[in-house]
Amino acid sequence: MVYSTGGSMASASASQLRSLFAHILVYSEVSNPLALWEKHWEMMSDDIPLRAAASLKMPKLHINKDDLHNYVLYEVEILLNQCGRTLGDFALPSLPDDLLLDLANRLIMEERNYDRESLNEELSHLESKMNVKQRRIYELIRDSSSNNRTELLFVYGHGGTGKTFLWKAIITCLRAKGKIVLAVASSSITSLLLPLGRTAHSRFKLPIDLTDESMCNINKNTQMAKLLESTDLIVWDEAPMNNNRCFEALDRSLRDILGKKNSPFGGKSMILGGDFKQTLPFHKKGKKSTIVRSYITSSYLWQEFKVFVLTENMRLMQPWLTPSEKERNSAFSAWLLDIENGEVGTRDLEDPVNSNWVKIPNTYCVPDDDDGLANLISFIYPPETLQNPSATELQQKAIVFPKNDAADTINKMVVDMVGGHVTTYASYDTATPQGNDGGESELLYPT
Incomplete structure (x- = not known):
């Protein structure tokens, strides 16, 4: 930082400016300390992101303006305490109770490590592409987050109806506001399609060998527990692939960690999504009845969810497609849906209830x-x-x-x-x- 001193130029680091500010408060009679703070605090913050990233062993750290403000305020308070004074002595803002815990929690800082300006620019682009059904779900989650209202949704749609697009829009919207969104999926491949997605087993420490009493391997008063407390929304893609015991284990764990025994998922909002006509829970040598009983629809939690259905195929709306390509893709999409609905093919004589023989048209081969x-x-x-x-x-x-x-x-x-x-x-x-x-x-x- 460069500033003028009686016609000559001098320079000072951010930490030196903080020290100067504290000494001015203590040893000079400042008529309005709050106005002086609000005018100059950003000049005292240049070194904070680098120091925070180094302490958390992260290569780069975006700290939103509110957190940065509090971080600098904390540094000033330390300097004031050394002189036997406090922030309150000068009518400066008080520090949030959990500030230090949050700033020291690598998991929380990772989930807040976003450039909000870039996210807002991306969000404008995403919002312009939403169809009516997507926008309804998007606005429901956005408003519930703003009003601290819990929502449990299941979004159903076949491939191409824009589920992943919707997740990205919702996640971008909330993260642009400084909210924490945990984006998970059932498989590692699917998780790569989500912004900073993880597999559900990895994120929530779910046991592989699940029982009706299983809980996540997360203890209270840990960084992971604090992350869950600070989370605003959980997005879980390809949910039908998971055994319902996965969701029940997370439900029991969140109720315990958050101390809300009577609230599903401890009062946290959650969006599940997927297509029941695609890959379902795997059971080694399991019978059809066993697989059906493991669906999330068989869980005691299912009644808590509102179900939304996406039907419009967004892949047909791509602007670069020619009319002939759109027509071809539309026919292929309709053919796939007919197969899903059992409307194409002839019954297999050995298993007429569950199996059809489908002849693939040469144009698709x-x-x-x-x-x-x-x-x-x-x-x-x-x-x-x-x-x-x-x-x-x-x-x-x-x-x-x-x-x-x-x-x-x-x-x-x-x-x-x-x-x-x-x-x-x-x-x-x-x-x-x-x-x-x-x-x-x-x-x-x-x-």
């Missing part, structure tokens, strides 16, 4: 010959895309296979087509074996 995989890759990833890849374009494309072996084969072919140096990154999280299933856990959840 890649010819099954020696060059089939190469043709598929070239169709999804043209040579110009692989030679000059961009994150924006690659995010719009995917090749999905039901088995890892096929996916590995295609990945190798794509890497060979791209050329250049290859670097492989393995995930850090690993599954903890339960009982004697160490080999099975390693097989199902590889590094």
Whole structure:
């Protein structure tokens, strides 16, 4: 900081300015200390983000203006205390009770580490693209957050109806206001689609071997417990993939941690979303009845949720699509929905109740010959895309296979087509074996 002293220029660091401010208060007669503080406090804050990031071992830290104000105020109070004075002696604002706990809590600071100005710019873009049903849900959550009202919602919609888009808009809106939103999903792949998303098991410390009495491995008076107390909303994507015991374990834990035994999820707002026609809870050698009983709809919690349904396919609204592409995509989307609803195909004679034989139209097929995989890759990833890849374009494309072996084969072919140096990154999280299933856990959840 540079300032003038009788015609000459001098400089001082933020910490020196704080010291100067404290000494002015103590040893000079300031007629209006609050006005002096409000005019100059931001000049005393330059070093705070770097110091806070270093203490929390974070590479970079965005501190919102309110927290930054309180942080500088705390530093000034320390200086005043050394002179036997307090903030109250000069009619300066008092510090929030939990300020130091929050600033020392890495988990909380990570969830507040956002550039609010950028988020507000992004939010304006997202709001302009919402359809009527999305906006209704968005405004319900936005208003409930502003009014400290609890909402439990389940948003149902088939692929392409904009569930992930809606999550992003809601998360961006609340984080732009300094609220804490925990974004989780049932699988690591899905969690990557959420802004700073995590898997539900990782975020909430859910046990793998769940029972009717299970609780999250979170103790009271810990940083994680404090994070949950400070959380405004939980967004849980692909919820139908999880056993209902996951939600019940979180419910019991939140009621216990927050001390609200009679409030579902301890009074925290939650949005669950997904499609019951997609992947459902997995049970080793489980019967259909066992799987159905594990749905969240079979849980005592289900009656607490309001259900909303998204139906409009947002993928057909992309502005860069030509009329013929929109028509083709619309027909493909309708065909997929007909399969989901059991309206396409002929009954399997061996299992007529549960299974249909579906003939895939040739227009949706890649010819099954020696060059089939190469043709598929070239169709999804043209040579110009692989030679000059961009994150924006690659995010719009995917090749999905039901088995890892096929996916590995295609990945190798794509890497060979791209050329250049290859670097492989393995995930850090690993599954903890339960009982004697160490080999099975390693097989199902590889590094």
